[in-house]
Amino acid sequence: METIKINALCKSYGNAQAVNNLSISVERGEVFGLLGANGAGKSTTIECVLGTKKFSNGSISILGMNPQTERKELFERVGVQFQESNYQDKITVAELCEVTQALYKHPSDYVALLKQFGLSDKSKSQVNELSGGQKQRLFIILALIPNPDVVFLDELTTGLDARARREVWKCLSDLKKRGLTIFLTSHFMDEIEALCDKICILKKGTSIFYGTVQEAISKSPFQKFEEAYLWYTDEEECNNENI
């Protein structure tokens, strides 16, 4: 079953077209990666899927719902990790998890999530006092507290050290095995390669590649995904007939 179906999505800000005729389909239990340079349209796409931004053309269905008209129902079944979260100045990790839990009807046990992501000993610490990587892991936990069917992870492991990144990958692989659908953005190609079943590369709001990482590599002149990605996204220096 398709968890997310985006069909011919167009979104403009004034005269500037941020997303242009984008179609994406994500199955249940899939990890989908939306890639592209800064400003390519990734966050705009996610916000349209979540129903927090209106769009002019196209259609979106998520978990069988219309995000523009069923935002409230959607809120219960979707988890979102943003780069920066809003929280009170002196709030502790446990308090922030409890406040988040209170927003949902069927929340997960945050104590188990803290353990899973290696933050149990930080439960009583203020969120302000966490390191960048610890904060990032906490934001992933907050996204999982709703016990969601689908989770959106924006710039998944930015700020994490090499070991912490791999630990996050392992946690996500376990969640995927249990049927969670994961929609992520990342600027790390090793991460995309390790996690994603399917990817879409955006350039100035337009999809320039859609398929698996292996297909992306084989349709490029390169053997390494990072090089293939740069080849797809680079406009000046490459003579790429696919664009």
Ligand SMILES: Nc1ncnc2c1ncn2[C@@H]1O[C@H](COP(=O)(O)OP(=O)(O)OP(=O)(O)O)[C@@H](O)[C@H]1O
């Ligand atoms: N509220 C807004 N008003 C006007 N233009 C906007 C607004 N939000 C985004 N844009 C523009 O839309 C385009 C796409 O931005 P978007 O944030 O979706 O990109 P992104 O791929 O998520 O980038 P990043 O990797 O930097 O997060 C950019 O040109 C951006 O300047």
